[in-house]
Amino acid sequence: MIDLHHHLIYGVDDGAPDLDTSLEMARMAAAEGITRIVCTPHANDVYPFNAPLIEERFAELRAQLAGTIELSLACDFHMTAENIAEACANPLRYSIDGKGYLLIEFPSFVIPASTPEAIFRLQSAGYTLVVTHPERYPAVLRQPALIGEWMRAGCLIQVTAGSLYGRFGTVQQMLANELLERNWIHFLATDAHHPVRRPPHLLTAYNYVARRAGEETARRLCIANPRTAVEGAPWPEQPEPKGLWENEPLRFSLTPEKKSLFGRRVKAASPAVNDEQTPAPGFWRRLLQRRQR
Numbered sequence: 525m526i527d528l529h530h531h532l533i534y535g536v537d538d539g540a541p542d543l544d545t546s547l548e549m550a551r552m553a554a555a556e557g558i559t560r561i562v563c564t565p566h567a568n569d570v571y572p573f574n575a576p577l578i579e580e581r582f583a584e585l586r587a588q589l590a591g592t593i594e595l596s597l598a599c600d601f602h603m604t605a606e607n608i609a610e611a612c613a614n615p616l617r618y619s620i621d622g623k624g625y626l627l628i629e630f631p632s633f634v635i636p637a638s639t640p641e642a643i644f645r646l647q648s649a650g651y652t653l654v655v656t657h658p659e660r661y662p663a664v665l666r667q668p669a670l671i672g673e674w675m676r677a678g679c680l681i682q683v684t685a686g687s688l689y690g691r692f693g694t695v696q697q698m699l700a701n702e703l704l705e706r707n708w709i710h711f712l713a714t715d716a717h718h719p720v721r722r723p724p725h726l727l728t729a730y731n732y733v734a735r736r737a738g739e740e741t742a743r744r745l746c747i748a749n750p751r752t753a754v755e756g757a758p759w760p761e762q763p764e765p766k767g768l769w770e771n772e773p774l775r776f777s778l779t780p781e782k783k784s785l786f787g788r789r790v791k792a793a794s795p796a797v798n799d800e801q802t803p804a805p806g807f808w809r810r811l812l813q814r815r816q817r
């Protein structure tokens with residue numbers, strides 16, 4: 525299996541804090557059949573993408589883990605105006621091994637109205653976009669139709685492995701499973717941050733998918749599609765995404781009670797909000813980003 529989303533590189537974000545932890549996470553991953561980890565440090569206001577430090581530690585880990593597991597380098601790319609401008613000015617810089625597949629992350633509580641334009645700009649710069657864990661955004665839980673909009677715009681979908689079996693909560697589990705049923709998931713990945721608190725488990729999800737949707741689907745989501753992304757190969761044909769082009773609404777919907785639980789920040793946003801207008805500057809913005817991770 526290939527883990528497409530993993531905060532393995534130590535001391536650059538809220539993932540592994542030190543070398544020993546990185547090595548432990550990599551060995552845990554290898555023990556359950558992961559043969560390659562794509563290292564995806566954050567690139568956001570709290571954890572800027574410090575390329576020289578990241579590349580140095582990536583090289584160190586690659587040398588230490590030679591013969592145990594292979595590593596690729598990418599980024600957990602936050603969709604800020606500054607990041608988007610930077611990525612467009614340096615084509616493919618943030619993508620997986622510089623080959624074109626880019627993991628994108630949205631603000632948790634407010635999806636900016638400028639998102640379709642941002643997606644188009646990045647695609648025009650040559651990126652193939654992979655939306656990370658939509659099932660975990662409060663904004664998406666309130667408005668799940670966003671997932672279909674992103675897919676129709678050409679984005680691929682990466683779900684966190686543990687979401688399928690309830691590790692991130694019941695509603696996230698319900699949405700993740702409906703996406704699986706509909707063939708709206710392209711990748712499963714661990715989004716590992718820590719050996720205990722956010723461990724690099726992919727095998728449980730592989731087996732879960734194999735039981736529910738068949739071995740071929742499990743292989744596609746955990747092996748074949750991630751390999752395509754790592755190789756930067758053309759995106760292959762996938763099973764028909766049920767109801768996508770017909771715009772058939774998802775069954776998933778939050779109860780009014782849960783909507784208020786997940787929606788405090790969304791209520792504060794106007795429909796015209798964009799990156800510059802996001803009503804969560806400074807401390808609050810950083811706090812919201814932390815809550816998402």
Ligand SMILES: [Fe+2]
Nearest residue numbers: 529531600715
């Ligand atoms: Fe992440």
